[in-house]
Amino acid sequence: MNRFRTLPLLAAITASAACARLPGVSSTGASIPVGVALSTNRVDHVVAVGGNAEGAQGTTVGFAVSVAPRPWIELSGRSASGRLTSENARANRDIAEVEAGLSFLVLPWLAATVGAQARRYTGALASQRWLALRTGAEARLDLANGARGVIRASVLPKVTVDGLASPSLAYGGGTGIELSRKRLFASLLYSVDRFDFPASVEGKRVEQLSTLMLQAGWRFGR
């Protein structure tokens, strides 16, 4: 088994162990809210070089955990992995990714976010590792009865890709809704990351990763 396929499982075990040690999830009366969730993601990865685009789609599953030690700050971690298939069978690839983030409310409805992510594509011939730092903002819009909308925008100021020059421009956005009912929460989020690489002899290279994530989880603690 590809070691990157086991990443979500490892992340889930690690996060569960961490949660078990947190007072927030102790059986004696939690105080720090901790959310754990499972997600399934529909992923569309498109690579366009010199006007020729090739896409690969697939489904990944993952695990997410979030901790809010203060009402205005939240730490989060996420992992996912799966297989993307393409019309060109040689372009089929596995994808595994982990991401950690920190968000803090600057206004009751606006959070500033920073984070780091690692992603690996593993194909038949080679594998490629992506490392990126992300910073941005997230608007949290009140809807009703535990429902809220989310609109995200971010830039990735530092991205390194094995075998490629760093993108000259990388940014992303997303939107969706989150539902919360007592300790149960769920979300449906659509996000797009775009990476513009410097032009080469083959032409301009653009990579896009679109994700539609459906996530459901349970909140422990306060």
Place this chain on the structure above:
Amino acid sequence: MKIAASVALLWLTATTILPAQDNTADMLQRAIRFYDDVQVERALTLLRQVVSPGSPYEVSRDQRIQAYKYLGASLAIQNMRDSAIVYFRAAIERDPFTDLDPRKFSPVELTTFAEARRRTFAVAARPIARTTVDPRVERVVLSILTTHAATVRAEIRPAGSALPGTVLYDGENDGLRDLPWSGTLGGGRLAPTGRYELAVFGESRLNQRRDSTRSYFDLLQDFPALEDTLPSLRADELLPERHPPSARRRGLANGLGIAATAIILPYATGSARYGSSRSFASVAAISGGAAGIYAYFARRNNLDIPENIAINRVRQTRRLTANAEIQRRNGEKLAETKIVVSPAAGVGR
């Protein structure tokens, strides 16, 4: 001549305001010494000087009472019983607690004194000395007296109160009686800090004469400092429990904003040209729009914010719990209350 008259006047004035009590005390001491030495005639002479209206010296109440007592005793020894009784009664009327020590006075004197008490009716309450007691285990002892057999009623009440007081004793009495008081008023509650009176009413069994007296005292509850309970939560300490009416339109607008963002995002990132990003965006747009419409209708009839209501309830409960704990601790402190009783002159403040 004028100077001599002025000096004489000054001397006369000075002799009048000189510490006459010392002279009276000296005369009384000498008289008692004569009495003890059975030189009764010489004692009588001095004692008569003490009580004489013409005495140039100031005579205190206690000195006068003592002089009357020894006059009565001296006359009793001389078998002048009626005169002895007159002086004994004079002493008893001024201080019903006047008594003869049986180890010092003879049976004749004691018998004569007893007769004087039978002929005189008075009730009295001994002035209360300053004392501190723990009402759980100790008592304030109040002393009352009737000069002879009588029915007596003693009660305690706030000074100047016209209401019936707490009855300490109601029954027959002859002589001195100690009344232990727990410091409580009706209902068993501890008397609050303030001025009180011990009122004693009596009616003689021998001659049906009535008498009454009042003794005033101050009572202070002494307990450790109490904690203040937490004040009511201020408005800024509570979360709003209802959305403003505009929240309906805002919820709809937010939902539509999410839908619009989802539609625009593929175009803004250029991903609309490739792959399935647009279908993802459509799903997000539909769910966002639906959520906005749901928000509008959900809030049409209910603007409550259940989360805030729950949080406010927790805060209120926390405050009530803290106050209950403070009240419990205060109750424990109050249970340790001691009462300090001290004499007070005059009527209630």
